[in-house]
Amino acid sequence: xxxxxxxxxxxxxxxxxxxxxxxxxxxxxxxxxxxxxxxxxxxxxxxxxxxxxxxxxxxxxxxxxxxxxxxxxxxxxxxxxxxxxxxxxxxxxxxxxxxxxxxxxxxxxxxxxxxxxxxxxxxxxxxxxxxxxxxxxxxxxxxxxxxxxxxxxxxxxxxxxxxxxxxxxxxxxxxxxxxxxxxxxxxxxxxxxxxxxxxxxxxxxxxxxxxxxxxxxxxxxxxxxxxxxxxxxxxxxxxxxxxxxxxxxxxxxxxxxxxxxxxxxxxxxxxxxxxxxxxxxxxxxxxxxxxxxxxxx
Amino acid sequence: xxxxxxxxxxxxxxxxxxxxxxxxxxxxxxxxxxxxxxxxxxxxxxxxxxxxxxxxxxxxxxxxxxxxxxxxxxxxxxxxxxxxxxxxxxxxxxxxxxxxxxxxxxxxxxxxxxxxxxxxxxxxxxxxxxxxxxxxxxxxxxxxxxxxxxxxxxxxxxxxxxxxxxxxxxxxxxxxxxxxxxxxxxxxxxxxxxxxxxxxxxxxxxxxxxxxxxxxxxxxxxxxxxxxxxxxxxxxxxxxxxxxxxxxxxxxxxxxxxxxxxxxxxxxxxxxxxxxxxxxxxxxxxxxxxxxxxxxxxxxxxxxxxxxxxxxxxxxxxxxxxxxxxxxxxxxxxxxxxxxxxxxxxxxxxxxxxxxxxxxxxxxxxxxxxxxxxxxxxxxxxxxxxxxxxxxxxxxxxxxxxxxxxxxxxxxxxxxxxxxxxxxxxxxxxxxxxxxxxxxxxxxxxxxxxxxxxxxxxxxxxxxxxxxxxxxxxxxxxxxxxxxxxxxxxxxxxxxxxxxxxxxxxxxxxxxxxxxxxxxxxxxxxxxxxxxxxxxxxxxxxxxxxxxxxxxxxxxxxxxxxxxxxxxxxxxxxxxxxxxxxxxxxxxxxxxxxxxxxxxxxxxxxxxxxxxxx
Numbered sequence: 001x002x003x004x005x006x007x008x009x010x011x012x013x014x015x016x017x018x019x020x021x022x023x024x025x026x027x028x029x030x031x032x033x034x035x036x037x038x039x040x041x042x043x044x045x046x047x048x049x050x051x052x053x054x055x056x057x058x059x060x061x062x063x064x065x066x067x068x069x070x071x072x073x074x075x076x077x078x079x080x081x082x083x084x085x086x087x088x089x090x091x092x093x094x095x096x097x098x099x100x101x102x103x104x105x106x107x108x109x110x111x112x113x114x115x116x117x118x119x120x121x122x123x124x125x126x127x128x129x130x131x132x133x134x135x136x137x138x139x140x141x142x143x144x145x146x147x148x149x150x151x152x153x154x155x156x157x158x159x160x161x162x163x164x165x166x167x168x169x170x171x172x173x174x175x176x177x178x179x180x181x182x183x184x185x186x187x188x189x190x191x192x193x194x195x196x197x198x199x200x201x202x203x204x205x206x207x208x209x210x211x212x213x214x215x216x217x218x219x220x221x222x223x224x225x226x227x228x229x230x231x232x233x234x235x236x237x238x239x240x241x242x243x244x245x246x247x248x249x250x251x252x253x254x255x256x257x258x259x260x261x262x263x264x265x266x267x268x269x270x271x272x273x274x275x276x277x278x279x280x281x282x283x284x285x286x287x288x289x290x291x292x293x294x295x296x297x
Numbered sequence: 298x299x300x301x302x303x304x305x306x307x308x309x310x311x312x313x314x315x316x317x318x319x320x321x322x323x324x325x326x327x328x329x330x331x332x333x334x335x336x337x338x339x340x341x342x343x344x345x346x347x348x349x350x351x352x353x354x355x356x357x358x359x360x361x362x363x364x365x366x367x368x369x370x371x372x373x374x375x376x377x378x379x380x381x382x383x384x385x386x387x388x389x390x391x392x393x394x395x396x397x398x399x400x401x402x403x404x405x406x407x408x409x410x411x412x413x414x415x416x417x418x419x420x421x422x423x424x425x426x427x428x429x430x431x432x433x434x435x436x437x438x439x440x441x442x443x444x445x446x447x448x449x450x451x452x453x454x455x456x457x458x459x460x461x462x463x464x465x466x467x468x469x470x471x472x473x474x475x476x477x478x479x480x481x482x483x484x485x486x487x488x489x490x491x492x493x494x495x496x497x498x499x500x501x502x503x504x505x506x507x508x509x510x511x512x513x514x515x516x517x518x519x520x521x522x523x524x525x526x527x528x529x530x531x532x533x534x535x536x537x538x539x540x541x542x543x544x545x546x547x548x549x550x551x552x553x554x555x556x557x558x559x560x561x562x563x564x565x566x567x568x569x570x571x572x573x574x575x576x577x578x579x580x581x582x583x584x585x586x587x588x589x590x591x592x593x594x595x596x597x598x599x600x601x602x603x604x605x606x607x608x609x610x611x612x613x614x615x616x617x618x619x620x621x622x623x624x625x626x627x628x629x630x631x632x633x634x635x636x637x638x639x640x641x642x643x644x645x646x647x648x649x650x651x652x653x654x655x656x657x658x659x660x661x662x663x664x665x666x667x668x669x670x671x672x673x674x675x676x677x678x679x680x681x682x683x684x685x686x687x688x689x690x691x692x693x694x695x696x697x698x699x700x701x702x703x704x705x706x707x708x709x710x711x712x713x714x715x716x717x718x719x720x721x722x723x724x725x726x727x728x729x730x731x732x733x734x735x736x737x738x739x740x741x742x743x744x745x746x747x748x749x750x751x752x753x754x755x756x757x758x759x760x761x762x763x764x765x766x767x768x769x770x771x772x773x774x775x776x777x778x779x780x781x782x783x784x785x786x787x788x789x790x791x792x793x794x795x796x797x798x799x800x801x802x803x804x805x806x807x808x809x810x811x812x813x814x815x816x817x818x819x820x821x822x823x824x825x826x827x828x829x830x831x832x833x834x835x836x837x838x839x840x841x842x843x844x845x846x847x848x849x850x851x852x853x854x855x856x857x858x859x860x861x862x863x864x865x866x867x868x869x870x871x872x873x874x875x876x877x878x879x880x881x882x883x884x885x886x887x888x889x890x891x892x893x894x895x896x897x898x899x900x901x902x903x904x905x906x907x908x909x910x911x
């Protein structure tokens with residue numbers, strides 16, 4: 001017995017999320033351009049970029065894992081997306097809770113790293129190293145923010161967290177969770193790979209890091225992955241702290257609000273070096289996170 | 298009829314002795330593997346019997362009654378040990394070249410099984426010592442210094458345990474677990490054993506079990522001992538033998554949990570003694586994982602990682618909730634299978650290349666594809682990628698830690714899992730990918746017995762990952778209640794759910810969609826590793842493109858302050874001081890001067906005179 005409604009919802013959500021993810025990437029570029037008094041590309045530019053990459057006549061490969069890396073990354077991003085309750089679409093969210101989703105949102109990173117490493121390029125290796133160290137550094141404040149949230153609401157289920165926020169007010173309005181939100185937002189910057197924590201790709205420093213060897217359809221896969229991931233992560237943020245949403249439009253407003261904060265921060269801060277980032281993450285966000293966690297015990 | 302328990306216990310030991318005595322190549326391997334397989338077969342046969350009632354056996358030797366019992370919990374631990382033991386024997390068939398290894402490897406196997414099956418402190422301590430001695434002999438053959446470090450720490454642990462057993466015997470008059478448990482339970486109400494005495498007993502047991510489990514700060518033997526032995530044996534050493542320590546912590550709860558609770562009370566609604574265990578676990582996770590990230594030797598990396606993962610188990614047991622026990626017990630299984638697999642992969646790499654340092658390796662994925670696939674399964678399981686056994690057990694520990702309201706301890710798990718990602722990637726990158734050094738051109742795939750051994754351990758990683766309910770169902774029976782609900786594929790706790798099968802299916806769907814996009818794209822052309830972007834410059838084979846040394850240098854710099862402090866150096870210095878002290882004592886008293894010996898006599902006489910004896 002196949003639940004056709006669910007199948008349709010899943011297909012629709014995948015198309016919508018991918019499309020909106022690309023639009024978010026476009027908004028990012030457009031907003032950055034405006035901040036620097038440029039006109040910038042049209043908002044649908046990332047879609048054109050991806051289609052162009054897919055249309056390349058030939059791709060090169062360094063072996064099976066090199067191909068598998070981007071595929072695994074996109075696959076895991078799609079999986080993560082489908083376990084998040086998005087607006088009034090619950091999809092599979094009853095079957096996996098916050099910890100599973102938080103893990104699934106990190107798996108794509110491992111996929112990208114796996115592919116990048118197998119290329120054997122030294123720039124990729126430096127990018128992988130920086131990526132993993134950023135992840136190690138941000139993991140502690142990230143974990144503390146999630147723990148504060150779970151302790152306050154007393155459940156791991158994302159749909160229940162949304163439901164509780166709809167009756168008792170958004171997470172942001174709780175003082176302890178406001179601290180958690182600040183911590184999460186700092187970590188969020190690193191999750192999206194934006195300045196001051198865009199240490200992984202670091203254009204102009206290590207020529208795109210892990211992605212340096214990727215071209216053609218591999219790069220198209222990574223662009224698509226980034227779009228899906230962007231959508232999933234902003235939705236995750238809205239679900240955790242901004243009370244979810246009852247329809248896609250409301251969710252979109254919240255996602256774009258979250259995105260704009262990230263863009264504004266990113267456009268005025270220069271990049272951290274990796275050891276600065278580690279020291280930073282283990283100082284202020286961790287202290288705030290510990291306070292938040294102790295307030296919610 | 299000979300009791301089944303006796304067969305389970307003695308089969309490995311007897312096989313080991315025969316293998317050692319015969320010492321005919323081919324025959325000793327066969328006997329060893331059969332000896333290692335017998336306990337697993339017997340345990341499988343006894344599965345349904347154990348669920349209805351425990352199998353018992355007791356024997357009286359020199360006035361001591363040794364009692365063995367196969368109950369639901371000891372069956373679980375024993376079956377894990379024998380699974381890893383069988384894989385070890387298959388691996389040793391190719392990595393070991395002498396009968397000495399077979400004797401002691403199988404002897405420690407018997408010791409571990411005995412520790413799990415014992416129901417009284419006499420047999421527990423005897424087999425604990427047998428296990429320690431045999432594993433010490435395995436290390437001694439390769440490296441004297443490391444083996445002695447392991448031995449001295451183990452001896453400290455074992456005699457701490459002996460003193461604790463002595464104290465318990467003096468207080469309760471019993472040596473078997475059932476009576477001690479009863480006596481301490483009664484005593485919790487009467488309070489004849491004071492809090493201070495209880496604290497001493499608890500501290501001594503913590504030392505004893507902490508040494509075996511590799512708990513911080515008693516973990517210093519592990520990196521040396523795990524690396525300086527046959528790597529197939531290490532699969533058992535770190536996969537099963539370290540679980541004896543974890544089992545000891547469980548035993549503390551079973552024997553004296555209630556008494557410890559009444560003696561120490563609670564702290565913010567946590568049991569004080571459990572809180573201590575949880576923090577030891579959390580510190581172990583963080584410290585060992587950080588150290589694992591910074592290692593330059595494949596064996597050292599996994600040794601520290603093993604210490605860190607056992608830290609998760611202690612942490613879970615320390616939470617003191619039934620969900621915590623379920624998570625910890627599940628992690629016992631998943632750690633045994635993925636870390637056993639890791640060590641077998643390491644054994645294969647070392648056997649085929651003869652190298653252990655990351656700087657000498659690279660690009661082996663093409664030469665050893667099957668071993669690489671097995672290594673990848675272990676990597677995915679250890680770092681907790683969803684449809685793997687490692688994720689299911691970690692997920693339970695996360696749920697338990699946060700539900701138990703121990704936020705900082707739970708924070709340590711988050712940090713530990715980030716670090717786990719970092720060190721497995723180090724392993725993947727340095728060993729399997731990138732440029733291959735020219736002296737590794739004629740490396741071949743690992744031999745068949747080793748590959749079978751790896752497959753034996755890889756299957757549970759996948760099976761219990763997709764169907765974690767198989768394990769939790771048994772754990773529910775062990776803990777006597779519906780701790781983790783759900784069915785074969787789905788875990789349900791009071792606050793969360795994880796449907797492993799659905800996650801697998803959705804991940805597969807995602808991979809299928811991504812694969813379709815990949816297939817839709819243009820054809821691919823394979824190019825060599827050196828045909829790569831190097832700031833637009835040409836690259837030839839002579840360039841070393843892979844970063845093989847100090848991969849995580851920025852982390853080492855960021856942690857500079859902490860890395861200056863080392864328990865290893867502290868213990869070495871302590872040992873040095875003790876040695877110097879012994880030297881100076883010898884030189885001062887045994888100085889070869891006849892007159893000073895007569896002075897000693899005078900002094901002793903003087904003391905006796907002052908005492909009024911003379």
